[in-house]
Amino acid sequence: MKRKYTKLLIGLVVVTLLGSLIYTYVKNKADNSANINTDTAVAVRIEEAAKKSIGAFANLNGKLKPVQEINIIPKYPGKVNNIYFDIGQSVKAGDVLFTLEDKDVKLQLKQAQAGLDMANSALTKATGGGTELQELQLKAALNSAEINYDDAKLAFERTKQLFESGAVSKAVLEQSESRFKLAEQQYDSAKSNYEITITKTNPENIASAKAQVNQAAAALELVKSQLDNTVVKSPINGVIAARYIEVGELAGSTSIAMSVIDLSSVLVDINATEDMINKIKLGDKVEVIIKAAGDDKFEGEVTNISPATDPKTQSYLVRIKIDNSSGALKGGMFAEVKLLLDKAVDVIAVPISAVIDEGGRKHVYVLKGGTAEKREVTTGIFDDEYIVISKGLSEKEAVIVKGQELIQDGSKVTVITK
Known part of the structure; x- marks a missing residue:
């Protein structure tokens, strides 16, 4: 009997505490709403809803690598007689890289x-x-x-x-x-x-x-x-990326003597998820940002799309080719690829900051004769700045983009330009 009484007492205490917390939350919310003065005009900024073209992008990262890399391995083993090129020097296809004793x-x-x-x-x-x-x-x-x-x-x-x-x-x-x-x-x-x-x-x-x-x-x-193989030539135009031999050493027919890379173009491999892969097509142009190469943005082209996921990453490999005629790009540089996944043309859009999300329901405030009108909207895709409004707004309606956290439906507002 005593144990039942104790359990009942604990239950009453818990219920009382929960009731107190709920009351405090509701009261504070009501007080906050009451603090918004609908009689005093609130300074806000506005922007007209306008038709724009909006692109939804995904930013994926990768590292640059040469479009071609050839490891030079002598076909005939022998002692190195002369070396004509060193690391960093440019070569053309057919140039003699080194010779072996003949x-x-x-x-x-x-x-x-x-x-x-x-x-x-x-x-x-x-x-x-x-x-x-x-x-x-x-x-x-x-x-x-x-x-x-x-x-x-x-x-x-x-x-x-x-x-x-x-x-x-x-x-x-x-x-x-x-x-x-x-x-x-x-x-x-x-x-x-x-x-x-x-x-x-x-x-x-x-x-x-x-x-x-x-x-x-x-x-x-x-x-x-x-005898011909004692004269080792470069098979491609490129740059010497590595040299592993010295004059007088024996160069084997199973060891890499030099490495030649072609940097006329560079490649970057990125990993696309399953919800992205069918939105990417061969030949798509993409924007590539390479901070190590300065502020310029580079254009790349999708050249390869893997038909299957990588077992380790569970993603699809997508290869991007970037022109490097300027020579500014080097293997190993970090690259950020901006992939266009969706696009809406000639649609009404507003700044993302104008849209308020309350429990999954979105709304904006529209300027109506000196007061703020709360308007529920349906949104679509968005980019870094703007979001598509597919329902709830008309073109050229003045949408409040700053100060909306201080107002509610019917609040008086004054528009500022600074």
């Missing part, structure tokens, strides 16, 4: 040419046009090729052991392996050429000799290509 490759070229000559001699012999002198020459060439093969094989095996122990780089190993494979190919070709010359001429020997000529010719072209 002494060994030129020697291989001579050997490959000799191999082709031997193959042609063997073919002549196989078709019945050979001489004893040619046979002696092919024998000498075979002996020379065998010596080169043995030397290259031994050098490769030693280099491989050094690489496994960490004594030499991968670039050195690749260079040694390339020499060994070429020497092996030249030895096989010389051996086949000699064997053809000492056997009786028959269709099989002729076919084999022709195959050896083709193989030797291919080997020669391979070495020529390797």
Whole structure:
């Protein structure tokens, strides 16, 4: 019984407190309304409701990056002989960036040419046009090729052991392996050429000799290509963004030696939400603000729209391309992209500050013969300054844009211009 009495007492106290709070709130609200003097004119500013074109924008951020970036990796490993461009310098497509030592490759070229000559001699012999002198020459060439093969094989095996122990780089190993494979190919070709010359001429020997000529010719072209690859050129017009090599160092065929970027245009990737993506179209022009480049605003164009969301951000990637003929834009600069999502043309609009929201119902105050008339309105899209009024106002009606917090429906007002 005592416990019931205690609960009842607590309930009465809570109800009393709530009632007191509600009474205080209502009284204060009434007092505030009473404080607005409808007899004394309140100074206000007005602006006529006017027809405008309003755009609803979304501001999205991203970082600039070059329109193209190429990592320069030598196709042939070798020691760097000369470097002709450094970081920050402009290059054109075809400019020589650096060269690799070509002494060994030129020697291989001579050997490959000799191999082709031997193959042609063997073919002549196989078709019945050979001489004893040619046979002696092919024998000498075979002996020379065998010596080169043995030397290259031994050098490769030693280099491989050094690489496994960490004594030499991968670039050195690749260079040694390339020499060994070429020497092996030249030895096989010389051996086949000699064997053809000492056997009786028959269709099989002729076919084999022709195959050896083709193989030797291919080997020669391979070495020529390797020689060409000792001269490393820029594939694009651009600027050297990075350099990772020094003269005298070995440049590997798997490591980046330089990086060339094209900054004639720049890209910025932004993440659009699902309620935005269908309002963005390829070719749309957008305004881009890049504070690091000054006060100028840049125009960009939508060039790519991802058809699927990124699993991490749950947003759609949109790529913007910006002309950079001025050269003011650099990779990594912060960019703010202003995307137009909706637009209303020739509609009545008022300053956003004129619209008052009371529990989801919006109204403005309209000047009517020296008094303020409260007018409920329906609003639409808005930009940084103005909001569309789709219902409740007519063009050229004078809307109170400052001082409206001090008035109510029917308040006397006086218009000021300052």
